Amino acid sequence: MNFLELCVRVREESGVSGTGPASTVNQVGVLAKIVGWVRDANNDIEKLKSEWRFLWRRALTVLVVGKQSYSPLELNVSELKSMQRIRVGDTILREIDWNEWVECYELQTGQGLPQVFAIAPDNRFYFYPAPDTAYSVTIDYFSKPARLVNDADVPQMPEEHHDCIVQKALMFYAHFEEDQALYQLAAMRYEEKLSQLCSDQLPRMGFARGPF
Incomplete structure (x- = not known):
């Protein structure tokens, strides 16, 4: 998913009524906040580990x-x-x-x-x-992490892990709205998706060979 598609996905899963956002620029109100939350979620995840394979x-x-x-x-x-x-x-x-x-x-x-x-x-x-x-x-x-700016910008992590960004952004939204139920659900899903990302995109742990 590109930046805009991620924002639309978060808006849909958050339950915010209406459509859009139609773009990641010049938004107002909650749609502007969703754009910011998706950008921050991607940035936070990329900064989480310096040795991400991606x-x-x-x-x-x-x-x-x-x-x-x-x-x-x-x-x-x-x-x-x-x-x-x-x-x-x-x-x-x-x-x-x-x-x-x-x-x-x-x-x-x-x-x-x-x-x-x-x-x-x-x-x-x-x-x-x-x-x-x-x-x-x-x-x-x-x-360094790459900041999402334009509609067509794509996160550096593999696409199969983009839902990790969605769930992190939903946590931001739920915290803002004080929606404890949504926050707990998004946090649970985020931890699951983050664990999958770590398993796939961090260096493999090895063991030194012994003398025998």
Whole structure:
């Protein structure tokens, strides 16, 4: 479902009379509130876990010879929320914190195949050593939540889990209307749908192999 279809679904399930909304913009009254509740529900769910599989991204780019510092935009990761790994050529780089970078690498001027990287407080990326050739770079990361704005915007989570958004928005509506029965029903359904989303979209738990 897209943003508008989600809003219509919430209006129908809430029991609000009439039709619509016909659009997600320029609404008034309860329809405007429904639009806001759907937007907030999607945003809350996306922010709930930083490692949702539907937020995983892979960016490809090329480093510039001798260039040590790069903006997120230059590395095609402008929507970065959390880093998973960076591979330069066939080498997976070690991430270090900014303090270690300042203390150990900031004044180094060597060039070669990068081995470590750090992310500065302003979100710029720094590599050491600076590349001595135009190495290919692969960056695996998790993106920021995407705010629903236009009618045709589609949530990032798989469509089979969109009812999780509907039930969360119904909880907002029921709280506003002080409808305890609807709130309890929507909350129960939300927890069920959220559990399914977590099972499907969070990393699988593994167990280390023992010596035998």
